[in-house]
Amino acid sequence: MSSPEPSRRASPPTERVVAVLEFLARHPHDRFGLSELSRRVDLSKPTCLGILTTLTEAGYLVRDAGETSRDKTYRLGPALITLGHIAQESLRVSPAARDELRRLSETFGATAALSGVVDDRITLLDLVAPPGTPATVRVGQSYPFAPPVGLMFVLWDDHAVREWLHKQPTIPLRTDTARFERVISECRSAGYLVERLTPGGRRLYALMAGMSNRLPDELRALLGELVSDIGERVYLRGEDDPEARHDISVIAAPVHDHHQRQVMVATMQIGHALTDDEIDSRASALVETADAVTRSLGGVKATW
Structure with a gap:
């Protein structure tokens, strides 16, 4: 008999980061504020804000500042271009x-x-x-x-x-x-x-x-x-x-x-x-x- 496959080990925090990136990738020409983005990816605002802040600091997202903090929006950032090119070359x-x-x-x-x-x-x-x-x-x-x-x-x-x-x-x-x-x-x-x-x-x-x-x-x-x-x-x-x-x-x-x-x-x-x-x-x-x-x-x- 063949041995059973190992159980799938998921990482919920990582899945949440992936959900944010994949959502923005499906809407490359749009920008989303914290409230809408957290609602669209089904995350709490504090969790979503933490992900957005970290990805923005790493250059994977760009934050466009509005007149108030509530007007700030997010979109994909330039660091992803480098990753994409490296992935293609690999x-x-x-x-x-x-x-x-x-x-x-x-x-x-x-x-x-x-x-x-x-x-x-x-x-x-x-x-x-x-x-x-x-x-x-x-x-x-x-x-x-x-x-x-x-x-x-x-x-x-x-x-x-x-x-x-x-x-x-x-x-x-x-x-x-x-x-x-x-x-x-x-x-x-x-x-x-x-x-x-x-x-x-x-x-x-x-x-x-x-x-x-x-x-x-x-x-x-x-x-x-x-x-x-x-x-x-x-x-x-x-x-x-x-x-x-x-x-x-x-x-x-x-x-x-x-x-x-x-x-x-x-x-x-x-x-x-x-x-x-x-x-x-x-x-x-x-x-x-x-x-x-x-x-x-x-x-x-x-x-x-």
Whole structure:
């Protein structure tokens, strides 16, 4: 028998600090006074004031002074910028990688991003969006990494594919083995993956964002209606009329380390219909971006 997992040791004081920071992060353009902030994060005023004072002294928050003490408001501070940059660098997201994302975004007027699996969760590591694009996701957002979600993060690594398939599925699955093998073969040959935009798929990642790896039964059932076959949303050439326009959600390409292991995924958000030629032009540019990020890591592109 396997030994039981150790009991979870929570730190309520730390959780209260995290609650304040996460709330302010969800409202980056707003400022909050003590009374409203303590009410919104469900803390007593003295406790909230102590947290705000300490975070402000450390530079993690900025206090904007009003005419009276009651008018003082708080917002995120500059020290968090330094922490964010250090965290990105530790996850191998360099300024050079961001420059590559920016060039891709400007060329196609689309959102470009880098994501990876961190602590067994798919995590958004960096993102560049066209000016004025509504923020539907944010850097650091994560969701469970288990079938059927996460194929693009293992597709170019045989060992990673096997490990991923052995994970407890997020939802009950049916698997078309022949098609799955075709997906792997054709995506590796092309160097990229194209995911269809479907009514259910539009909401899949939003539903999963922030969830634990053990989803409630009700949510598992709902997700089962959205996606229930590994790779079913992958678009492969020859499945539809080549002259038709295809509703595409995202195009993805792998980033590799010096062992030729897939460590990240570069993506371009689409969200509308494209012809095969339009898919090809965007995919080619995305692969170039992923290859440039691979080189910036000192990585070596895997060949098939």
